[in-house]
Amino acid sequence: MEVLFKVIRQTENSSPVVQIYRLEAEPGNTILDCLNQIKWEQDGTLAYRKNCRNTICGSCAIRINGRSALACKENLKSEIERRENIPEPGSNASSIPEITIAPLGNMPVIKDLVVDMSSFWDNLEAIAPYVSTSGRQVPEREFLQTPQERSLLDQTGNCIMCGACYSECNAREVNSDFVGPHALAKAYRMVADSRDGLNENRLENYNYDTKCDSLLSESR
Ligand code: FES
Numbered sequence: 099m100e101v102l103f104k105v106i107r108q109t110e111n112s113s114p115v116v117q118i119y120r121l122e123a124e125p126g127n128t129i130l131d132c133l134n135q136i137k138w139e140q141d142g143t144l145a146y147r148k149n150c151r152n153t154i155c156g157s158c159a160i161r162i163n164g165r166s167a168l169a170c171k172e173n174l175k176s177e178i179e180r181r182e183n184i185p186e187p188g189s190n191a192s193s194i195p196e197i198t199i200a201p202l203g204n205m206p207v208i209k210d211l212v213v214d215m216s217s218f219w220d221n222l223e224a225i226a227p228y229v230s231t232s233g234r235q236v237p238e239r240e241f242l243q244t245p246q247e248r249s250l251l252d253q254t255g256n257c258i259m260c261g262a263c264y265s266e267c268n269a270r271e272v273n274s275d276f277v278g279p280h281a282l283a284k285a286y287r288m289v290a291d292s293r294d295g296l297n298e299n300r301l302e303n304y305n306y307d308t309k310c311d312s313l314l315s316e317s318r
Contacts, residue, residue, distance in 0.1 A: 099125060099195075101174060103132060105144065106200040108207045117141075120194070125175035129197065130158050133169060133211075146211035156260030160211050161200040166262035202265035218264050221277040225285040225304065230296040247292040254287035 101123055108114040119136045127135075130148055137144045149157040151170045158169040163181050178195045205213040231241075263279040270276050289300055 099123060099174070101132070101178070102194050102196045103136060104196055104198045105136075105210070106198070107144070107210045108201070109209050110207065114207075123174055125173070125178075127174050128170050129160075129162055129172050129174070129177065129199070130169035132174065132197070133199070144211075145209040154258065156258040159202055159260035159262045159265070161198075161202060161265065163198050164200075166202055166265040168260060168262070202261055204265055204267060204270050205261070213261075215261060217274075218261050218278065218280065221281045222259070222284060224277055225281045225288070226296075226300070227281075227284045227288060229288065229291055229294050231293070241293040243292055250290040250292075251287055254283045254290075257283055 099122070101121060103119040103121065105117050105119065106114045107117050119140055121132060121135055121140070123132055123135065128151075130151060133144070133146055133148075137146075146160065146169070147157040148170065149155040151158075153168050153171045156168070159166060160169050161167075162169065162172055163177060174195075174197070177197055181195070181197070199211065201207050201211045202213050205215055205218065208214050257280065259280060261280070264270060267276075267279055270278050285300070285304055288294055289297055294300075
């Protein structure tokens with residue numbers, strides 16, 4: 099099938115421009131497959147991140163048709179069907195399907211689809227995302243948890259830190275002091291961890307300030 103990729107391209111301190119690529123692809127191709135095809139066959143200057151190609155590493159998060167998602171997870175067929183359900187003014191149903199690709203939001207663009215994630219990682223660091231054993235007897239072997247204790251970590255433990263939630267976060271958009279949903283999820287994960295010895299300090303510091311310097315130094 100033929101498809102048009104409208105890619106929002108930008109370099110640091112420049113205005114974004116839309117570049118259109120026409121490509122021949124299979125409905126089951128992922129968006130990342132298509133970006134690779136563009137880069138390898140049409141335009142080697144297109145910049146984007148990728149690594150595992152298997153929804154594990156989180157590197158390939160971008161905005162696809164207006165929402166933040168993993169390029170290696172979404173495929174052409176579902177994207178086109180999704181877009182057809184949201185008709186745009188003046189759009190022609192019989193025209194070649196279009197996919198719009200843009201960089202993640204709430205982070206400055208370095209080049210094309212590559213954003214500077216420094217604030218994302220700094221805010222994660224601010225909540226001291228390490229299980230601390232300070233103030234406890236360290237066992238000779240491993241820390242044991244019951245299945246029930248471990249199950250409390252399942253949901254937030256599945257977060258792969260791709261930055262999609264941060265990109266979509268309206269609170270972050272209007273408040274640069276807000277650490278972001280990824281950091282809050284990780285903070286919960288730390289407080290819920292039965293092996294952590296800093297629960298009270300954590301809650302106090304989370305309540306007091308997003309920049310938990312004292313907690314960071316204690317956990318090291
Ligand atoms: S390339 Fe690793 S999550 Fe997409």
